[in-house]
Amino acid sequence: MSPVDAAAPFYVRTRLERVWRCVCRDGLSRLLALCAMSQVVPAAAGEAKLPLELPRGAPPAAGFPAPAYACDLNRWHGVRFLKAINGRVGRPAHAFVYQDMTHPKVRALHERAGLAALERESRSELELIRKIANWANAQWGHLRPLPYPSWDAIEILDRAEQGDAFWCDYKAALFVQACSAAGLTARMVGLNRQDADGHTVAEVYSNEFRKWMLVDAWWNCYYERDGVPLSAIEFHEAAENLAGIDLVFGANGKKNEYWDFKTGRAQDLPHANRRVAVADDELKGLNDWYYDLRIVLRNDHTVNPQSVENRHVDGFMIPGNFRGGDWWDPILHWVDARTPPQLTALNSEDRADFEWPLNEVKVDLAKISNAGEPLTLEARFSTLTPGFSHYDLELDGRKFESVSDRHRWQLEPGINTLTIATVNALGRRGFRSEFILEYAPEQTDFSERHPIILQNPGWEESLGEAAAGRPRAWTTITANPLGAGAFTLDADAARQGGFALRTTAARDPRSGVEYPVIVRSDNFHVNAGTDVIYSVWLRAMQDRTPVDIALLEGTYKGQGTYSERVEVGRKWQRYELRCRLHNELTTAWVGFKLYGGTVWADDASVVEVLR
Secondary structure, three states: OOOOOOOOOHHHHHHHHHHHHHHHHHOHHHHHHHHHHOOOOOOOOOOOOOOOEOOOOOOOOOOOOOOOOOOOOHHHHOEEEEEEEOOOOOOOOOOOEOOOOOOHHHHHHHHHOOHHHHHHHOOOHHHHHHHHHHHHHOOOOOOOOOOOOOOOHHHHHHHHHOOOOOOHHHHHHHHHHHHHHOOOOEEEEEEEOOOOOEEEEEEEEEOOOOEEEEEEOOOOEEEEEOOEEOOHHHHHHOOOOOOOEEEEEEOOEOOOHHHHHHOOOOOOOOOOOOEEEHHHOOOHHHHHHHHEEEEEOEOOOOOOOOOOOOEEEOOEEEOOOOOOHHHHOOEEEEOOOOOOOOOOOEEEOOHHHOOOOOOOEEEEEEEOOOOOOOOEEEEEEEEOOOOEEEEEEEEOOEEEEEOOOEEEEEOOOEEEEEEEEEEEOOOOEOOOEEEEEEEOOOOOOOOOOOOOOOOOOOOOOOEOOOOOOOEOOEEEEEOOOOOOOEEEEEOOOOOOOOOEEEEEOEEOOOOOOEEOEEEEEOOEEOOOOOEEEEEEEEEEOOOOEEEEEEEEEOOOOOOOEEEEEEEEOOOOEEEEEEEEOOOOOOEEEEEEEEOOOEEEEEEEEEEEOEO
8 A cells, every 4th residue: 555645635645656656666766766857846826946957867878768659660760671572471271291302212212213413404493393394204105004003103113114104193293203302392283174084284382483383294394474384273264365375395395295206206306495375286285174173182192102093892893083082182172263163172262272382481570679778679480391491591691590480680770681591301492581671770969959949838929810819829639529618818817927728628518528628739849868847837617627737749750648647726736747758759749638627727838957
């Protein structure tokens, strides 16, 4: 319980209780600082002497830093973003099972496919993807598989080396798993013409283009528009307008051209490394097959191959369903205005369920330092990177690896840089997020001071032009159409001089409710990082009338508020508010807020405390 005497006058009691709360909360050091700043105003009527100098030491060299604000802007903290390229992290609604790129069986596929040589020969990620598709295309011709192998790349290659051949499904499966062995993420995509036959292709996530791109290993091509590879859905959506889309073929040409050339049935490879407009292709890039499309929600078939699809009952083989079983389960089917749902698949019309980003880092920056401390940010990282190993982080020129999802970043005056990218277990780097910040902390010049001039402080100056009886440089703020009930100069009630300012809260004629009103001055100049005392003489129609006296920030922030509730009686009394201005407050205004009744004011002043 507070030891302050309950019988003490309200204003004295309020001051003492504030001192007591400071002692309880912050101890004696806070009390001493408060005593150096505050002085209790006598409750007796009559003018108390206002001290212009207080026995106190100089302020800290840094002044009084600005507090946090509800509507923070970067520039208030001296920060300007020169560059902000952030990564994306999307979590699809349907889980996807990714291949373990480091599994011994996958590493064996890497060696068997000669991927190390393809990686060395490729000048870009896109070139490597093309080379892997070209390699898969050259492994066999095209034939119905009997019996069906699983989608295990090792089993497929074993049988191909013995002279066997398979459908397009298996070239797509071989491409997908070879991509995994090279540190890329790919997936199977099944296609169908409307209520007709099907085709199988693949999609691989391109870190270079930050998107999924369609690759047909059987046709040995990918699809491109304006220099950007298309996804399966993008090509599906282009069905009615193929203009501007090219087929980009690999070195082995189109479809089975390589096998015709290898066996001597053809003299050359007419589509080798060619770019052909889809509109000029005789089959329009198999556009009809992209009526219906679905993705297989796993690509781990090297490590976890399917069970054998062919079934035997009583010694007889029963038909295999190459669109069912664990070959194609689980699958997600694309639905739109052209394509209805499938009864045997998961269905979605949400693009994010099909084309989620991979291998990117989303960076969230949050200020964690307090006012007056060096500006420190916490960089928080999130990613969806299959086979994640670590982050490659570069902070203000310092490069290092990190597995932490957050990092402290203390800004220095001038240019500050942060770049970050994920690296997977095979050393393949994802898209790089990059931030460049210019930090220019504001410095208050305490050597330059300006006089504080509060216009018309005693309401003795000439009247305003807008309405008779209104003082110049003072006005009201109301939150209702009734305005202020009275805001006028009163010559009969002046404490001294010719006028006092009379204000009455507006009353709703229907409900009788009184509405609050703020009386405010025009803006005036103050000196940042200083102490000021705002005082005003007040009296009221009724004792114990609540009034808020306040000094508010008038600079561009408009957030700094210093206020204190007082109770005003029927005798004139001076009330004061002591304010420690922060380092960026250069313009202010003063006034008071009335909640009901009538209050007179006279002789306001704002005085800077000398040092």
